[in-house]
Amino acid sequence: MSIPAWINNDVNLSYSKYEEIPTEVFNTINQRLDIIQRPNPEVTILIAAYNEETNILRCIASLSLMKTAFSLEIVVVNNNSKDNTQKTLDRLHVKRFFQGIQGCGPARQMGQENATGKYIVLADADCLYPATYVDEMMKVLQKPGIACVYGRYSFIPEPGYPRWQLALLENMKDLIAGFRHLKRPYLNCYGISMGYVKEFGLRAGYVTANVRGEDGRLAFDMMQYGKIAAVKSGKARPWTGPRTLDRDGSFLKAISNRVVREIKRSYKMLSREKAHDTKISLNDH
Numbered sequence: 001m002s003i004p005a006w007i008n009n010d011v012n013l014s015y016s017k018y019e020e021i022p023t024e025v026f027n028t029i030n031q032r033l034d035i036i037q038r039p040n041p042e043v044t045i046l047i048a049a050y051n052e053e054t055n056i057l058r059c060i061a062s063l064s065l066m067k068t069a070f071s072l073e074i075v076v077v078n079n080n081s082k083d084n085t086q087k088t089l090d091r092l093h094v095k096r097f098f099q100g101i102q103g104c105g106p107a108r109q110m111g112q113e114n115a116t117g118k119y120i121v122l123a124d125a126d127c128l129y130p131a132t133y134v135d136e137m138m139k140v141l142q143k144p145g146i147a148c149v150y151g152r153y154s155f156i157p158e159p160g161y162p163r164w165q166l167a168l169l170e171n172m173k174d175l176i177a178g179f180r181h182l183k184r185p186y187l188n189c190y191g192i193s194m195g196y197v198k199e200f201g202l203r204a205g206y207v208t209a210n211v212r213g214e215d216g217r218l219a220f221d222m223m224q225y226g227k228i229a230a231v232k233s234g235k236a237r238p239w240t241g242p243r244t245l246d247r248d249g250s251f252l253k254a255i256s257n258r259v260v261r262e263i264k265r266s267y268k269m270l271s272r273e274k275a276h277d278t279k280i281s282l283n284d285h
Contacts, residue, residue, distance in 0.1 A: 018084035044117035048107035103210030136236035147226030151193035
């Protein structure tokens with residue numbers, strides 16, 4: 001899969017700091033936001049942002065191009081950023097809140113408590129979203145008995161990470177996700193591509209501490225209200241940079257680390273996890 005044209009043409013803005021962003025860029029994005037957002041939306045797109053002063057601009061630029069049959073609002077929670085994230089948000093036509101408690105869990109909890117939509121679709125501040133993202137997620141989320149959905153994602157190539165290598169990694173991830181889904185689908189639920197019924201999200205609640213896996217924990221707790229379903233359409237696939245792979249040091253190391261990790265816990269994937277308190281558990285889902 002090659003990089004879609006819309007990324008280079010419309011949203012992959014090359015600014016490295018807030019001061020570089022021209023006023024006309026904000027004006028263009030806001031004009032589009034004013035068209036797609038409504039006062040009483042069906043769907044809330046919820047974003048938690050920590051030190052993302054330019055990434056959040058690119059993310060919202062992509063969301064402003066959404067082509068959807070659903071009425072929308074965009075809610076962004078500034079999660080105690082130390083950079084100019086708030087200045088960027090203050091110049092965009094989105095609902096914005098500030099959460100001083102560090103962690104995606106506290107930020108997303110504040111966001112869903114202030115969301116107007118019946119459905120919540122998550123987005124990550126450093127990701128770019130196709131115009132069909134919401135509709136493709138909602139096609140599955142609105143099916144009877146579904147509480148939560150998750151999608152797949154792709155990587156934008158950078159020096160050291162050619163597109164063919166990243167595509168190989170994506171295919172591997174998708175295969176692993178299919179295996180996980182059999183008994184433990186919540187392990188596939190990440191904020192980069194996830195949606196759920198707000199009522200169920202509020203009942204379950206995010207963990208309100210700075211711990212990993214707040215998205216999977218929420219999905220696990222929502223399973224009592226309905227099923228978790230996969231959105232396999234490529235039209236729902238967000239794109240992100242490979243910075244999470246940089247932690248491994250190289251592409252080969254990233255591949256080997258993931259293979260070893262999945263092999264070690266593969267036996268666990270053959271059975272359902274027992275009910276437990278996800279708010280205090282040590283596992284990160």
